[in-house]
Amino acid sequence: MTSTPVLSVQNLTTSFLIDGEWKSVVRNVSFDVRPGETVAIVGESGSGKSVTSLSIMRLLAPGSSRIEGRIELAGTDLLALPEKEMRGVRGNGASMIFQEPMTSLNPIFTIGRQISEVLTRHKGLSKQEARAQTVRLLEKVRIPNASSRFDDYPHQFSGGMRQRVMIAMALASKPKLLIADEPTTALDVTIQGQILDLIKVLQEEEGMSVLFITHDMGVVAEIADRTIVMYRGEAVESGPTEEIFQHGKHPYTRALLSAVPRLGSMRNHRWPTRFAVVDMKTGETAEPEEIADTVARGRTPVLAVRNLVTRFPVRSGLFARQTGAVHAVENISFDLFQGETLSLVGESGCGKSTTGRSIMRLIEPTGGEVALDGYDVLRLDGIGLRNMRKTIQMIFQDPFSSLNPRMTVGAAIAEPFIKHKLGTAKEAREKTVDLLRKVGLSPDMASRYPHEFSGGQRQRIAIARALSLDPKVIVADESVSALDVSIKAQVCNLLLDLQQSLNLAFLFISHDMAVVERVSHRVAVMYLGEIVEIGPRAAVFENPQHPYTKKLMAAVPVPDPARRGIRRGISSDELKSPVRGMDYLPPKREYREVSAGHLVQMA
Known part of the structure; x- marks a missing residue:
């Protein structure tokens, strides 16, 4: 590598005009990116990493933002360029890819x-x-x-x-610098692996430099030569990636690394285990505790699903006649017991979220049977459905869209209790106070609105709301996938604690294999609407049998810089389409039992 950097950032300070005052969100950040090098900026939401990248490209609104310091791209001071010349730099000298294409x-x-x-x-x-x-x-x-x-x-x-x-x-335009701002966060784990490999290969072919912005330490380990750790607008530590991972000095760096769930870390644990709780200021870690087994096996399951089918019509032509169907869920069966967590895993489009919504009748299934705590769910009328939903509640991926922005969080939590006429207004208030405490929030927060809370706090509010009817089953649909690593650990610990104290059954829907390994009693792997493997967590993770299960696990980024040279082999395959013609008859599937309760679909 030559010593002259492609990008040199010196004392970058970015401020925004808020209520008539300039408030800095990035302060005195300095770093270089050399030719052919990948530098990662890592930190959680609000650390200033994306504002740093937008400052470099001068993509912030000029009237309400102020960028100070010096930014040089191949020797050109970007902050001194007129906007017309800066437009020529964007896409030509430096290009940027974002999280949501x-x-x-x-x-x-x-x-x-x-x-x-x-x-x-x-x-x-x-x-x-x-x-x-x-x-x-x-x-x-x-x-x-x-x-x-x-x-x-x-x-x-x-x-x-x-x-x-x-x-x-x-x-x-063959840029000298590619800025990638969380380019894999919204992608499934197998697609994420392919994109990371693609960026590495193209970097070698084109000889370009990469500035990679992420909050995922596994991704950092796989792609970065050097790493800059940001915390509350400041670069608190920087150095070679191996050095950061093995000898991180700042408490926040150590905290970030400790909070990362690692695939395979549950090998010696029999039951779900709490995440290590890390103090982001001191870096001190409270060792994780194994959760006592609370599953009532051998009894009637609280949820029994048999041969569930959900299809959506595909229409085309002038008269919108049905020409086929999306086979979103195809003939799946499983049981869920009180106090148990069964995780549904798979890529986007595999049918796992549709399964959760079909069980709750938020989507109407095409066929099958769903028995929930004595209810024959698929035969219920409107009143029966209303009563059934006291037993089962759902937590969604984005709590902000599931909370009414015009309603205080106290009113939002109390609303189901009042609508179902379970008590007086006073009892609803008492219930709300109790639930806020249960999810680790203070009762005085009840008078605030959703926008006044962080993402992790909003997810706690959504959990409190789901608990207001004292359900026996909770469907958690990607409920932690959008959260930062430390917040994700806190919310998962909260769910495990609530499961133990309230004997809840969780249907945990996720594509995050490391989290699933941590919180599950059993795991079901879905592909193209079907369950291809199901069994106890240890059996599935330590002895995966189906090729798709093995592929999912192999794609998980591992927070180990020694793996940086690894290539998974870039595939251009997409998840196959679940759309079928009108004459399609699903094949009869057979399963073999590998070990007790561990079933694998036969080819």
């Missing part, structure tokens, strides 16, 4: 046109030359049938393929 791609233009526009604007290519170059770029990022997909629109691509399109667009 669908918000970065224009839905009304084809992906080919959007990439070609970069080439015609920055490189002056003709339309024909730009089209040919765009197809080459799409092939480079491993999009199958690139020439035929040139005229497709963003909505016709999966999340992983859309992110590949964004990478192709970012690489169009």
